[in-house]
Amino acid sequence: MTHTKTFQHIPLSVLDLAPVNEGSTPSDSFKNSVALAQDVEKFGFNRYWLAEHHNMPGIASSATSVIIGHIAEKTNHIRVGAGGVMLPNHATLVIAEQFGTLESLYPGRIDLGLGRAPGSDQATAYALRRTLNMSVEDFPMQVNELQDYFAKDPVSRVKAVPGQGLNIPIWLLGSSDFSARLAAQKGLPFSFASHFAPAYTIPALNLYREQFQPSEYMDKPYAMVGVNVIAADSDEKASYLATSLQQQFLNMRRGKPTKLKPPIENIEAHFSINELEAIKQTLDPRTTIIGSKETVKQGLKNFLEETQADEMIISSQIYHQADRQRSFEIISELMD
Structure with missing residues (x-):
C-alpha cells in the first residue's frame, strides 16, 4: 500500500528565475532575489535554486554559479544551487571548478542540478560554445566526466581544484524521459519540470522509479517536481x-521574449484564442496553481497525491516584489 504523503511533511523549495521587471535592471533583480532568499530561509523552505537562461531580457540568472555564490553569502543555512546548469553549454572541468569553489566556500549547502537543453536559441548556443559539435547525446558522457572530477581518486589526469573529493549532490533535471532514464540508471535524484511540461510528468516519474538502480549516492529514488504557484489573499x-x-x-511563444510585465486586467483582450489555448495546455491548472491559501492548499495536495513526489520546487513569476514575498509567505503557512 502506498503511503499518502502530505505537503506539510515533504520539503518545499524555491526555483528563482531572477526575473527582470519592466522598468528595472538586473541589479534590481539580484536585490529582490536576495530579499526573497532571506525570507524563504526564515519561512522554512529547503533549497533555493537558480536557473541558467541566456539571451532572455526578463531573466538575469545567466551567470548561474556567480548568483548562487551571492545568494549563499547573504543567507545562513538554506541549500543553494542550480536548477540547473545547462551542461552542454560548458566545459565540464569549468563547472567542476566553479561548484568545487562554491562548496568550499559554503560547505554542505550547494546543489548542482544539470540540464541538457541549451537554455537559449541556436545562435546564443553558438555564442556560448563557439561550436555546436557538442550535442545533447553527449550529455551522459559529460555527467560521467563531472562525477569523475568530484571523485576522491579521479581517473582523469586533469584534476578539478577545488572540486576533487567534494560531496556535491548532482541532480538530473528533465522535461522528457531522457533524463528520467539517465537519473534512474545512475542512481541520482531527479527533478521534473512539470511546471512547463505537465503532460509528461507522470510517465517520466514512473520511468524513473521503475528503472532506478541503487548507487553510492542513493539507495532509492528521490523525485522533485516543479510547480508554478501564484498565491494571494x-x-x-x-x-x-x-x-x-x-x-x-x-x-x-511569439518569439519576442520581454522583461516581466506588470499584471493586467482582462488578458483575453490582448491575445488570440489559439494563444490563450496554449496557455491552458502549458500552464495546466494541475501544475500552475493560482489562488488564495485554500485554493493553493488544495492544488498542492492534489498534485502531490498524483505524483507522490518526495519534494516540490515552486516558481512564482510575480511582478511586484511585495506580492512575490507574500505568495511565498502564504505557501509557508501551509507547511506548518
Missing part, C-alpha cells in the same frame, strides 16, 4: 497577479 487577486506569468509565456 484572494482568488481574484492571484488571478490578476498571474497575468504577468501568462504574458511572459505568450511573448516567448
Whole structure:
C-alpha cells in the first residue's frame, strides 16, 4: 500500500528565475532575489535554486554559479544551487571548478542540478560554445566526466581544484524521459519540470522509479517536481497577479521574449484564442496553481497525491516584489 504523503511533511523549495521587471535592471533583480532568499530561509523552505537562461531580457540568472555564490553569502543555512546548469553549454572541468569553489566556500549547502537543453536559441548556443559539435547525446558522457572530477581518486589526469573529493549532490533535471532514464540508471535524484511540461510528468516519474538502480549516492529514488504557484489573499487577486506569468509565456511563444510585465486586467483582450489555448495546455491548472491559501492548499495536495513526489520546487513569476514575498509567505503557512 502506498503511503499518502502530505505537503506539510515533504520539503518545499524555491526555483528563482531572477526575473527582470519592466522598468528595472538586473541589479534590481539580484536585490529582490536576495530579499526573497532571506525570507524563504526564515519561512522554512529547503533549497533555493537558480536557473541558467541566456539571451532572455526578463531573466538575469545567466551567470548561474556567480548568483548562487551571492545568494549563499547573504543567507545562513538554506541549500543553494542550480536548477540547473545547462551542461552542454560548458566545459565540464569549468563547472567542476566553479561548484568545487562554491562548496568550499559554503560547505554542505550547494546543489548542482544539470540540464541538457541549451537554455537559449541556436545562435546564443553558438555564442556560448563557439561550436555546436557538442550535442545533447553527449550529455551522459559529460555527467560521467563531472562525477569523475568530484571523485576522491579521479581517473582523469586533469584534476578539478577545488572540486576533487567534494560531496556535491548532482541532480538530473528533465522535461522528457531522457533524463528520467539517465537519473534512474545512475542512481541520482531527479527533478521534473512539470511546471512547463505537465503532460509528461507522470510517465517520466514512473520511468524513473521503475528503472532506478541503487548507487553510492542513493539507495532509492528521490523525485522533485516543479510547480508554478501564484498565491494571494484572494482568488481574484492571484488571478490578476498571474497575468504577468501568462504574458511572459505568450511573448516567448511569439518569439519576442520581454522583461516581466506588470499584471493586467482582462488578458483575453490582448491575445488570440489559439494563444490563450496554449496557455491552458502549458500552464495546466494541475501544475500552475493560482489562488488564495485554500485554493493553493488544495492544488498542492492534489498534485502531490498524483505524483507522490518526495519534494516540490515552486516558481512564482510575480511582478511586484511585495506580492512575490507574500505568495511565498502564504505557501509557508501551509507547511506548518
